[in-house]
Amino acid sequence: MDVTFRDFGPGDAGWLVQQHGDLYARAEGFDETFGALVADILRDFEAHRDPAMERAWIAWQGGARLGSIFCVRVDADTAKLRLFLLVPQVRGLGLGQRMLEECMGWARRRDYRRMVLWTHESHQAACALYRKAGWRLTRSVPVRSFGVDLVEQAWEVDL
Template identity: 45%
Template sequence: MSDVQLRGPRPGDWGWIVSRHGALYFAEYGWGTDYEAYVAHAVGELAENFDPAREAVWIAELGGAPVGSIACARKDDETAQLRFFLAEPEARGRGVGLALIRACLEFATEVGYRRMLLWTCSGLVASRALYERHGFTLESEPGPFPYDATRTEQILARDL
Protein backbone atom coordinates (compact mmCIF):
# COMPACT_ATOMS: atom_id res chain seq x y z
CA MET A 1 0.00 0.00 0.00
CA SER A 2 2.66 2.52 0.97
CA ASP A 3 6.05 2.94 2.53
CA VAL A 4 4.77 4.85 5.57
CA GLN A 5 6.78 4.33 8.74
CA LEU A 6 5.44 5.35 12.16
CA ARG A 7 7.66 6.17 15.10
CA GLY A 8 7.42 7.77 18.50
CA PRO A 9 8.50 11.34 19.16
CA ARG A 10 12.15 12.35 19.24
CA PRO A 11 13.70 15.67 20.28
CA GLY A 12 12.40 18.36 17.96
CA ASP A 13 9.16 16.55 17.13
CA TRP A 14 6.95 18.48 19.57
CA GLY A 15 8.08 21.69 17.89
CA TRP A 16 7.62 20.15 14.44
CA ILE A 17 3.99 19.31 15.29
CA VAL A 18 3.34 22.91 16.36
CA SER A 19 5.19 24.44 13.43
CA ARG A 20 3.56 22.28 10.77
CA HIS A 21 0.07 22.79 12.18
CA GLY A 22 0.62 26.55 12.16
CA ALA A 23 2.09 26.71 8.66
CA LEU A 24 -0.21 24.17 7.03
CA TYR A 25 -3.49 25.48 8.43
CA PHE A 26 -2.45 29.02 7.51
CA ALA A 27 -1.61 27.96 3.95
CA GLU A 28 -4.78 25.91 3.46
CA TYR A 29 -7.36 27.84 5.51
CA GLY A 30 -5.85 31.18 6.48
CA TRP A 31 -5.83 30.46 10.21
CA GLY A 32 -3.53 32.79 12.12
CA THR A 33 -0.98 32.68 14.87
CA ASP A 34 -3.75 32.38 17.46
CA TYR A 35 -4.41 28.86 16.15
CA GLU A 36 -0.70 28.04 16.25
CA ALA A 37 -0.57 29.34 19.84
CA TYR A 38 -3.48 27.07 20.75
CA VAL A 39 -1.63 24.07 19.27
CA ALA A 40 1.59 25.09 21.04
CA HIS A 41 -0.19 25.25 24.37
CA ALA A 42 -1.96 21.91 23.87
CA VAL A 43 1.21 20.16 22.67
CA GLY A 44 3.10 21.63 25.63
CA GLU A 45 0.51 20.33 28.08
CA LEU A 46 0.68 16.85 26.57
CA ALA A 47 4.49 16.84 26.54
CA GLU A 48 4.76 18.05 30.16
CA ASN A 49 2.19 15.59 31.53
CA PHE A 50 2.84 12.71 29.14
CA ASP A 51 1.84 9.28 30.51
CA PRO A 52 3.26 6.59 28.21
CA ALA A 53 1.02 3.96 29.82
CA ARG A 54 -2.10 5.81 28.61
CA GLU A 55 -0.90 8.21 25.90
CA ALA A 56 1.06 7.96 22.67
CA VAL A 57 2.33 10.16 19.87
CA TRP A 58 3.32 9.06 16.38
CA ILE A 59 5.24 10.77 13.64
CA ALA A 60 4.67 9.36 10.16
CA GLU A 61 7.64 9.31 7.83
CA LEU A 62 8.08 8.73 4.12
CA GLY A 63 11.63 8.23 2.98
CA GLY A 64 12.90 9.21 6.43
CA ALA A 65 11.19 12.63 6.40
CA PRO A 66 8.33 13.53 8.76
CA VAL A 67 5.03 13.88 6.89
CA GLY A 68 2.35 13.45 9.55
CA SER A 69 1.45 13.31 13.20
CA ILE A 70 -1.21 12.12 15.60
CA ALA A 71 -1.59 11.72 19.35
CA CYS A 72 -3.75 9.62 21.64
CA ALA A 73 -4.26 11.74 24.75
CA ARG A 74 -6.11 10.92 27.96
CA LYS A 75 -9.37 12.85 28.32
CA ASP A 76 -10.55 10.84 31.36
CA ASP A 77 -10.28 7.24 32.59
CA GLU A 78 -12.72 5.97 29.95
CA THR A 79 -12.11 8.39 27.08
CA ALA A 80 -9.14 9.06 24.82
CA GLN A 81 -8.84 12.09 22.58
CA LEU A 82 -7.36 11.93 19.08
CA ARG A 83 -5.20 15.04 18.72
CA PHE A 84 -2.71 16.73 16.40
CA PHE A 85 -3.68 14.76 13.29
CA LEU A 86 -1.86 16.11 10.27
CA ALA A 87 -0.70 14.82 6.90
CA GLU A 88 1.50 16.95 4.69
CA PRO A 89 -0.07 17.70 1.28
CA GLU A 90 2.58 15.74 -0.63
CA ALA A 91 1.91 12.68 1.56
CA ARG A 92 -1.86 12.63 1.19
CA GLY A 93 -3.30 9.66 -0.65
CA ARG A 94 -0.30 7.53 0.31
CA GLY A 95 -1.74 5.86 3.42
CA VAL A 96 -0.32 8.30 5.97
CA GLY A 97 -3.69 9.29 7.45
CA LEU A 98 -4.93 5.70 7.56
CA ALA A 99 -1.78 4.47 9.30
CA LEU A 100 -1.88 7.25 11.88
CA ILE A 101 -5.57 6.89 12.75
CA ARG A 102 -5.32 3.09 12.95
CA ALA A 103 -2.31 3.29 15.27
CA CYS A 104 -4.17 5.73 17.51
CA LEU A 105 -7.33 3.60 17.67
CA GLU A 106 -5.39 0.38 18.27
CA PHE A 107 -3.37 1.93 21.08
CA ALA A 108 -6.46 3.40 22.75
CA THR A 109 -8.19 0.02 22.62
CA GLU A 110 -5.13 -1.86 23.92
CA VAL A 111 -4.71 0.39 26.96
CA GLY A 112 -8.38 0.08 27.90
CA TYR A 113 -10.15 3.23 26.79
CA ARG A 114 -13.81 2.62 25.97
CA ARG A 115 -14.38 5.69 23.82
CA MET A 116 -12.47 8.13 21.66
CA LEU A 117 -13.37 11.68 20.69
CA LEU A 118 -11.82 14.41 18.61
CA TRP A 119 -12.29 18.13 18.12
CA THR A 120 -12.46 19.51 14.60
CA CYS A 121 -14.49 21.93 12.52
CA SER A 122 -16.80 21.87 9.55
CA GLY A 123 -15.36 21.94 6.06
CA LEU A 124 -12.28 19.74 6.54
CA VAL A 125 -13.58 17.26 3.99
CA ALA A 126 -10.64 14.85 3.62
CA SER A 127 -9.97 14.42 7.34
CA ARG A 128 -13.69 14.12 8.06
CA ALA A 129 -13.93 11.28 5.49
CA LEU A 130 -11.05 9.47 7.22
CA TYR A 131 -12.70 9.90 10.62
CA GLU A 132 -16.02 8.58 9.36
CA ARG A 133 -14.28 5.66 7.65
CA HIS A 134 -13.02 4.72 11.12
CA GLY A 135 -16.43 4.90 12.79
CA PHE A 136 -16.46 8.44 14.16
CA THR A 137 -19.79 10.24 14.08
CA LEU A 138 -20.80 13.79 14.86
CA GLU A 139 -21.65 14.10 18.54
CA SER A 140 -22.12 17.85 18.87
CA GLU A 141 -21.55 21.24 17.29
CA PRO A 142 -20.85 23.55 20.24
CA GLY A 143 -20.71 26.75 18.19
CA PRO A 144 -18.55 28.82 15.89
CA PHE A 145 -14.99 27.57 15.41
CA PRO A 146 -12.74 29.94 17.38
CA TYR A 147 -10.10 30.26 14.65
CA ASP A 148 -12.34 30.64 11.59
CA ALA A 149 -15.76 32.29 11.87
CA THR A 150 -16.90 30.65 8.62
CA ARG A 151 -16.76 27.20 10.26
CA THR A 152 -18.54 25.36 13.05
CA GLU A 153 -16.75 23.64 15.91
CA GLN A 154 -17.47 19.89 15.91
CA ILE A 155 -16.95 17.00 18.33
CA LEU A 156 -16.80 13.55 16.75
CA ALA A 157 -16.72 10.35 18.79
CA ARG A 158 -16.84 6.58 18.60
CA ASP A 159 -16.89 3.63 20.95
CA LEU A 160 -13.82 1.42 21.08
Protein backbone atom coordinates (compact mmCIF):
# COMPACT_ATOMS: atom_id res chain seq x y z
CA MET A 1 0.00 0.00 0.00
CA ASP A 2 1.59 3.22 -1.21
CA VAL A 3 0.81 5.57 1.69
CA THR A 4 2.69 8.63 2.88
CA PHE A 5 2.50 10.33 6.26
CA ARG A 6 2.61 14.05 6.73
CA ASP A 7 2.22 16.30 9.73
CA PHE A 8 -1.09 17.91 10.70
CA GLY A 9 -1.76 20.84 8.41
CA PRO A 10 -4.31 23.05 6.68
CA GLY A 11 -7.67 21.39 6.11
CA ASP A 12 -6.93 18.44 8.38
CA ALA A 13 -8.98 19.68 11.36
CA GLY A 14 -12.18 20.00 9.35
CA TRP A 15 -11.63 16.62 7.71
CA LEU A 16 -10.97 14.93 11.08
CA VAL A 17 -14.06 16.42 12.74
CA GLN A 18 -16.23 15.39 9.79
CA GLN A 19 -14.77 11.87 9.54
CA HIS A 20 -15.04 11.17 13.26
CA GLY A 21 -18.56 12.57 13.42
CA ASP A 22 -19.82 10.74 10.32
CA LEU A 23 -18.08 7.41 10.88
CA TYR A 24 -19.06 7.06 14.53
CA ALA A 25 -22.63 8.22 13.91
CA ARG A 26 -23.04 5.50 11.26
CA ALA A 27 -21.14 2.74 13.06
CA GLU A 28 -22.22 3.33 16.66
CA GLY A 29 -25.03 5.88 16.71
CA PHE A 30 -22.94 8.64 18.32
CA ASP A 31 -24.61 12.07 18.41
CA GLU A 32 -23.10 15.44 17.46
CA THR A 33 -21.30 15.79 20.81
CA PHE A 34 -18.61 13.41 19.55
CA GLY A 35 -17.65 15.66 16.64
CA ALA A 36 -17.63 18.59 19.07
CA LEU A 37 -15.20 16.70 21.33
CA VAL A 38 -12.89 16.03 18.37
CA ALA A 39 -13.03 19.74 17.45
CA ASP A 40 -12.08 20.66 21.05
CA ILE A 41 -9.16 18.21 21.04
CA LEU A 42 -7.88 19.66 17.77
CA ARG A 43 -8.23 23.28 18.94
CA ASP A 44 -6.23 22.43 22.05
CA PHE A 45 -3.57 20.65 19.98
CA GLU A 46 -3.22 23.60 17.61
CA ALA A 47 -3.10 26.17 20.44
CA HIS A 48 -0.72 24.38 22.79
CA ARG A 49 1.33 21.94 20.72
CA ASP A 50 4.97 21.46 21.65
CA PRO A 51 6.46 20.29 18.32
CA ALA A 52 9.47 18.77 20.06
CA MET A 53 7.26 16.48 22.14
CA GLU A 54 3.96 16.21 20.25
CA ARG A 55 3.21 15.00 16.74
CA ALA A 56 0.40 14.12 14.39
CA TRP A 57 0.47 11.89 11.35
CA ILE A 58 -2.07 12.15 8.56
CA ALA A 59 -1.98 9.17 6.19
CA TRP A 60 -2.38 10.04 2.51
CA GLN A 61 -2.68 8.05 -0.68
CA GLY A 62 -2.67 10.15 -3.81
CA GLY A 63 -4.78 13.17 -2.96
CA ALA A 64 -6.91 11.47 -0.33
CA ARG A 65 -6.58 11.35 3.44
CA LEU A 66 -6.86 7.84 4.85
CA GLY A 67 -6.41 8.32 8.56
CA SER A 68 -4.71 9.95 11.51
CA ILE A 69 -2.89 9.30 14.75
CA PHE A 70 -1.66 11.84 17.31
CA CYS A 71 0.92 11.69 20.10
CA VAL A 72 0.44 14.34 22.80
CA ARG A 73 2.29 15.01 26.02
CA VAL A 74 0.67 14.17 29.35
CA ASP A 75 3.79 14.70 31.46
CA ALA A 76 7.58 14.23 31.16
CA ASP A 77 7.23 10.43 31.16
CA THR A 78 3.83 9.89 29.55
CA ALA A 79 2.45 10.43 26.06
CA LYS A 80 -1.18 10.01 25.03
CA LEU A 81 -2.33 8.45 21.79
CA ARG A 82 -5.26 10.41 20.36
CA LEU A 83 -7.48 10.63 17.29
CA PHE A 84 -6.47 7.27 15.79
CA LEU A 85 -8.72 6.86 12.78
CA LEU A 86 -8.75 4.94 9.52
CA VAL A 87 -11.36 5.34 6.82
CA PRO A 88 -13.31 2.07 6.44
CA GLN A 89 -11.99 1.19 2.97
CA VAL A 90 -8.39 0.78 4.24
CA ARG A 91 -9.09 -1.05 7.49
CA GLY A 92 -7.59 -4.53 7.73
CA LEU A 93 -4.73 -3.79 5.31
CA GLY A 94 -1.97 -3.22 7.89
CA LEU A 95 -2.02 0.57 7.77
CA GLY A 96 -3.30 0.88 11.35
CA GLN A 97 -0.47 -1.27 12.66
CA ARG A 98 2.05 0.77 10.67
CA MET A 99 0.64 4.03 12.06
CA LEU A 100 0.62 2.70 15.63
CA GLU A 101 4.24 1.53 15.33
CA GLU A 102 5.29 4.91 13.89
CA CYS A 103 3.60 6.78 16.75
CA MET A 104 4.98 4.52 19.49
CA GLY A 105 8.49 4.60 18.01
CA TRP A 106 8.41 8.39 17.84
CA ALA A 107 7.32 8.53 21.51
CA ARG A 108 10.18 6.20 22.49
CA ARG A 109 12.68 8.44 20.69
CA ARG A 110 11.36 11.39 22.73
CA ASP A 111 12.16 9.40 25.90
CA TYR A 112 8.57 8.92 26.97
CA ARG A 113 8.43 5.88 29.26
CA ARG A 114 4.79 5.00 28.65
CA MET A 115 1.76 5.81 26.55
CA VAL A 116 -1.90 5.91 27.49
CA LEU A 117 -5.12 6.08 25.51
CA TRP A 118 -8.88 6.26 25.96
CA THR A 119 -11.29 4.32 23.78
CA HIS A 120 -14.48 2.26 23.84
CA GLU A 121 -14.88 -1.50 24.12
CA SER A 122 -16.93 -1.48 20.90
CA HIS A 123 -13.81 -0.54 18.90
CA GLN A 124 -12.83 -4.20 18.77
CA ALA A 125 -10.35 -4.05 15.88
CA ALA A 126 -8.45 -1.17 17.46
CA CYS A 127 -8.41 -2.90 20.86
CA ALA A 128 -7.03 -6.07 19.24
CA LEU A 129 -4.31 -3.98 17.59
CA TYR A 130 -3.40 -2.35 20.90
CA ARG A 131 -3.24 -5.72 22.65
CA LYS A 132 -1.03 -7.13 19.87
CA ALA A 133 1.34 -4.14 20.29
CA GLY A 134 1.72 -4.81 24.04
CA TRP A 135 -0.87 -2.41 25.45
CA ARG A 136 -2.71 -3.38 28.66
CA LEU A 137 -6.32 -2.62 29.50
CA THR A 138 -6.23 -0.74 32.82
CA ARG A 139 -9.85 0.40 33.25
CA SER A 140 -13.24 -0.49 31.82
CA VAL A 141 -16.33 1.46 32.92
CA PRO A 142 -19.92 1.50 31.60
CA VAL A 143 -20.98 5.07 30.71
CA ARG A 144 -23.57 7.02 28.77
CA SER A 145 -21.68 9.21 26.30
CA PHE A 146 -22.41 10.70 22.89
CA GLY A 147 -26.06 9.71 23.23
CA VAL A 148 -25.42 5.96 23.63
CA ASP A 149 -24.47 3.41 26.28
CA LEU A 150 -20.79 2.54 26.01
CA VAL A 151 -17.97 0.89 27.91
CA GLU A 152 -15.10 3.36 28.24
CA GLN A 153 -11.63 1.88 28.39
CA ALA A 154 -8.19 3.11 29.40
CA TRP A 155 -5.12 1.37 28.01
CA GLU A 156 -1.40 1.84 28.59
CA VAL A 157 1.90 0.49 27.35
CA ASP A 158 5.45 0.72 28.66
CA LEU A 159 7.86 2.05 26.07
